[in-house]
Amino acid sequence: MSTDDEFARELRSRVDASAPTIDVRLTGVVPRARRRRAWTRAAGAGAAGGLVLAGVLVGQAWAGAPWSTHTLAGPAATGEPVETGEPSPEPSAAADAARRAGTAQGAAPYWYTLITGPDGSGERFESWASPDRPGLLVWDGDLTNPAAMGPTNVIGRFRIGGEWVDMLRDPAALPTDPAALEQVFRDSVEPDRRSGTDDDKVYGMAYDLLNGSPGWLPTALLQAAWQVAGSLPGSTVVPGVDSLGRPGEVLTRPETVNGSDRLVVDPATGLILEMNSGDAIRLLQQSPADTIPLEPTLEMAGCTAWESC
Numbered sequence: 001m002s003t004d005d006e007f008a009r010e011l012r013s014r015v016d017a018s019a020p021t022i023d024v025r026l027t028g029v030v031p032r033a034r035r036r037r038a039w040t041r042a043a044g045a046g047a048a049g050g051l052v053l054a055g056v057l058v059g060q061a062w063a064g065a066p067w068s069t070h071t072l073a074g075p076a077a078t079g080e081p082v083e084t085g086e087p088s089p090e091p092s093a094a095a096d097a098a099r100r101a102g103t104a105q106g107a108a109p110y111w112y113t114l115i116t117g118p119d120g121s122g123e124r125f126e127s128w129a130s131p132d133r134p135g136l137l138v139w140d141g142d143l144t145n146p147a148a149m150g151p152t153n154v155i156g157r158f159r160i161g162g163e164w165v166d167m168l169r170d171p172a173a174l175p176t177d178p179a180a181l182e183q184v185f186r187d188s189v190e191p192d193r194r195s196g197t198d199d200d201k202v203y204g205m206a207y208d209l210l211n212g213s214p215g216w217l218p219t220a221l222l223q224a225a226w227q228v229a230g231s232l233p234g235s236t237v238v239p240g241v242d243s244l245g246r247p248g249e250v251l252t253r254p255e256t257v258n259g260s261d262r263l264v265v266d267p268a269t270g271l272i273l274e275m276n277s278g279d280a281i282r283l284l285q286q287s288p289a290d291t292i293p294l295e296p297t298l299e300m301a302g303c304t305a306w307e308s309c
Helices: 003-018 026-042 093-100 178-187 198-211 219-231
Strands: 110-116 125-129 135-139 147-149 156-160 163-168 236-241 247-252 262-266 271-277 280-289
Touching: 156 178, 156 198, 178 198, 178 219, 198 219, 198 262, 198 271, 219 247
Parallel strands: none
Antiparallel strands: 110 125, 110 280, 125 135, 135 147, 156 163, 236 247, 247 262, 262 271, 271 280
16 A cells, blocks of 8 residues: 555544544435536546445345345346456455354355335435445446445444444454443443434444444344344334335334434344335345446546545
8 A cells, every 4th residue: 555545544534533423314325425426527526536325235135035035126237247356455265254254245245235215116226335345336227327435344433442443344343242232332422423312322323233234244243233222212123024025123213313213124134124214215135246247446436546435
């Protein structure tokens, strides 16, 4: 990595650590991202651009999953899928296998995601994300106007064992016992980050794990985050189904400010099936993916290097 890249990465780390958390509603993320990308290209902007996406990922079902008989349309493609270049940074085979063990992503390099409305209407958003490779973002199956992002491997900012970790990348640092995980969340509450009560902020941290890049997080960690979210004052959890009839557990949290006010989650995997915010309903389907339809490029992402993208 060059001196300039090291400086950019350090600067980004400091900005992320000091900037207040902005609560993002799913219903506005994709349209704003598309407008921003279109504006950047029209203005001829170069390295200063970048796509900020707060962990919005979904994919088609895999065999054995509870929704495997209710799949939505699969990944967009105009030709043979391709595998992207070398991971950045490249993990050792042993480290890669250890990190993926016990995750829904497994040995696959990508986590594919699809988001649609309950009846397939509205804008379709697809993504192929990876903790160690560049990823791809596609709207409405249009591979002529994609966007790209760097490796998705930052879990968040937490205080663990009395020490702050500003950009935590190792999920093994977080406990998978729900009580212990909730304590980490409570230790990580800050007065100038997130909004609402301390319980709201704890819910927001649990929600971010569930709604971030869940494929590469340990299933036990997602399950613990789900239990934390459901056990907080104001949360109600009952058995139910999503709009496709997929069985799960339904969490309702009125007037939430740090995540969707209604979530349907498969408790066996910790993966979100459906999320509601007000009148907006979004169906999620998720799966590991071995290939990707296009090679992500730095031009698509508006970055100068994947490490700082």
